[in-house]
Amino acid sequence: MVSYPDSQGAERSLAIRRPPSVASHSSRASTVRRHRPHRSHLGASSYQPQNEFPVFTHTGDVDILISNGRKEQHYLLHKLILAQCSGFFEAGLSDEWAMAGEDSAQNATSAAHARLPQGVLQEKKVWKYELDWGRDDDLPMLVQKNQKAQPTLFGGDGASSQPPALRNKPPAPQAGFFRSMANFSSLHVPTTPTDPDDDTFRDYDNLLRVFYNYPPALDPVNIANAYVECKSLLQIADMYDALDVIGPRVDHHLLRFQGRLWKQIAKYPPSYLKLGYMARSQAIFSEAMVHVVGQWPQGITQLRGQVAESVLELVEDKVDEMDELKAKVEVKLFRLTLTTSRGERVTPSNNWLEWMAISLFRQWLAENTTPPPAPILKSARQLSRNGHDTPLPPPPPFNTGRIFKLLGTGGASYLGHDECKRFLKLSPEHYNRDNLKRFERRIEEIKIKAKDVVKPLMRNFLELDLREGGLPYLTCTRIDPQDFPWDE
Incomplete structure (x- = not known):
C-alpha cells in the first residue's frame, strides 16, 4: 500500500491489489503454515529434534539410559510398545506400579503448578530407567527411577534435563597393551581399544x-x-x-x-x-x-x-520310545532263520552248514547289542606313568545305533568275506571252496531279511543332508506338533 497526501492534508491510500488467485493462495498458505509443525528456515538453526528410533523426542515417554562411564546409549521410547513386547515393562509401567512413586513426587508437582500461569499447564509423565551393572557376578538389569515428570509450559519434562546419577565402572584397559609392550617394535601399529x-x-x-x-x-x-x-x-x-x-x-x-x-x-x-x-x-x-x-x-x-x-x-x-522300538526289532532279528529247499526250518539235523550261518549271525548280533560285562575286580585301576595306582576312566556310553545302521546298510558292512572264511575254518572238515560260497550266500540272505526288519529304525527326520556322511546313531526320532514344550 502506497500513501500520498491529499488536498485536505489527509493521506490517500493507493492499494496495490494482487490477482484473486494469488491472494487466495497466499491466504490459504498462511493458514496452513500456522498449523504445520516447526521447520528450519534459511538463516535459522539446522537442528531438528529427532522423532524416530531410538529417540522419539515428541512422543516418547520412557527414558532409558545405558551407560558404564565410558560410553552411553540413550533411548526415549513409548510405554505402549514396551509394555506390549515385554512382561517386565508391562508390570513396571503399569498404573499399580506408578502409585508407589506417586506420593514422593506430589509435593514437587504442586510447587511447579503454582509457578505456572493458569490455563497453560501441560503435564507429561516420563518414566526413567537406568542400567544397574550390579556386582561382578550379577547380570546388568534396568532399574526404574522413582522420578515423576515436572510440568512445563510446553508439556516437556523439566526433570529430564537433570542427568541421572551414574554408577561408573572402572575404565577398561586398552586391548593389546601388554602384547605391544612385549614387542616394542610393534608400538607404531595403532590398536583399537575394546570395551x-x-x-x-x-x-x-x-x-x-x-x-x-x-x-x-x-x-x-x-x-x-x-x-x-x-x-x-x-x-x-x-x-x-x-x-x-x-x-x-x-x-x-x-x-x-x-x-x-x-x-x-x-x-x-x-x-x-x-x-x-x-x-x-x-x-x-x-x-x-x-x-x-x-x-x-x-x-x-x-x-x-x-x-x-x-x-x-x-x-x-523319546529315548524310551526308541528303546521300545529297538527291543521289538531285536526280537525279530533273533528270530530270523533260513529254510531248506523243502520249506523246512533249518536245524542242525537237516542242514548243519546253513544252521552254522544262522548261528554266526545271532552271535554277532548278541555281542554287538549287549553291553560289555563289568570287570571282575571291584574297582578297575591302572598304573599311571609315575607308578601310582589310579582308577580307570569310565567307559563310553553304550549305544547300539551304529549296529542297527550296519544292519540297515547290509552288504559287506558286516560279516564280510574274511569273517566268514575265518569262521568256517574253525571246522576244517566243512571248509572248502564250494561250502564257503554256499555259506556266504546264506549269510547274504539273512542280511537281506535283517535289513527289512530294521527299516523302522532307519527313518531319518533330520534336515541335515546325510549323503555327505552318515551318523553313528539313529535319527528316527519324530517330533510332532503337540510335542513342543512351549505350547503346553
Whole structure:
C-alpha cells in the first residue's frame, strides 16, 4: 500500500491489489503454515529434534539410559510398545506400579503448578530407567527411577534435563597393551581399544530394535558368532519376559544359514536344543532333539539342571520310545532263520552248514547289542606313568545305533568275506571252496531279511543332508506338533 497526501492534508491510500488467485493462495498458505509443525528456515538453526528410533523426542515417554562411564546409549521410547513386547515393562509401567512413586513426587508437582500461569499447564509423565551393572557376578538389569515428570509450559519434562546419577565402572584397559609392550617394535601399529561391556550394549540395542520391528544387528556370515549373539540376546529377552517377541527374530536369522545351520546343530546338539527352546523355534528344536535322543545319554550332563524340566522329560520320553522300538526289532532279528529247499526250518539235523550261518549271525548280533560285562575286580585301576595306582576312566556310553545302521546298510558292512572264511575254518572238515560260497550266500540272505526288519529304525527326520556322511546313531526320532514344550 502506497500513501500520498491529499488536498485536505489527509493521506490517500493507493492499494496495490494482487490477482484473486494469488491472494487466495497466499491466504490459504498462511493458514496452513500456522498449523504445520516447526521447520528450519534459511538463516535459522539446522537442528531438528529427532522423532524416530531410538529417540522419539515428541512422543516418547520412557527414558532409558545405558551407560558404564565410558560410553552411553540413550533411548526415549513409548510405554505402549514396551509394555506390549515385554512382561517386565508391562508390570513396571503399569498404573499399580506408578502409585508407589506417586506420593514422593506430589509435593514437587504442586510447587511447579503454582509457578505456572493458569490455563497453560501441560503435564507429561516420563518414566526413567537406568542400567544397574550390579556386582561382578550379577547380570546388568534396568532399574526404574522413582522420578515423576515436572510440568512445563510446553508439556516437556523439566526433570529430564537433570542427568541421572551414574554408577561408573572402572575404565577398561586398552586391548593389546601388554602384547605391544612385549614387542616394542610393534608400538607404531595403532590398536583399537575394546570395551568389555560392548556385548551388553549390543544386546540391549538389539532387544529394543526388535521391539520397534527393526532387524537385530547379528552376524550374517559367521554362524559361530551368530550363535553366541543370538544366545546372548535370548538370555536378556528371557530376563525381560520378551521371548515371544525376540524368539521369532532369532529363528529367522539362524534359518538363513540353511545347510550350515544343520551342520552346526549336528556338532553341538545340546547347545542348540537349549537355544531352540528359548527361541521357540520348531525347526531348530526338532533338529537338535533328533541328535540328542540318538546320542543319549551322551548329552545328559549338558542338559540336566540347565533346561526346563519339560524339555528333559520330552528327551527321556523319546529315548524310551526308541528303546521300545529297538527291543521289538531285536526280537525279530533273533528270530530270523533260513529254510531248506523243502520249506523246512533249518536245524542242525537237516542242514548243519546253513544252521552254522544262522548261528554266526545271532552271535554277532548278541555281542554287538549287549553291553560289555563289568570287570571282575571291584574297582578297575591302572598304573599311571609315575607308578601310582589310579582308577580307570569310565567307559563310553553304550549305544547300539551304529549296529542297527550296519544292519540297515547290509552288504559287506558286516560279516564280510574274511569273517566268514575265518569262521568256517574253525571246522576244517566243512571248509572248502564250494561250502564257503554256499555259506556266504546264506549269510547274504539273512542280511537281506535283517535289513527289512530294521527299516523302522532307519527313518531319518533330520534336515541335515546325510549323503555327505552318515551318523553313528539313529535319527528316527519324530517330533510332532503337540510335542513342543512351549505350547503346553
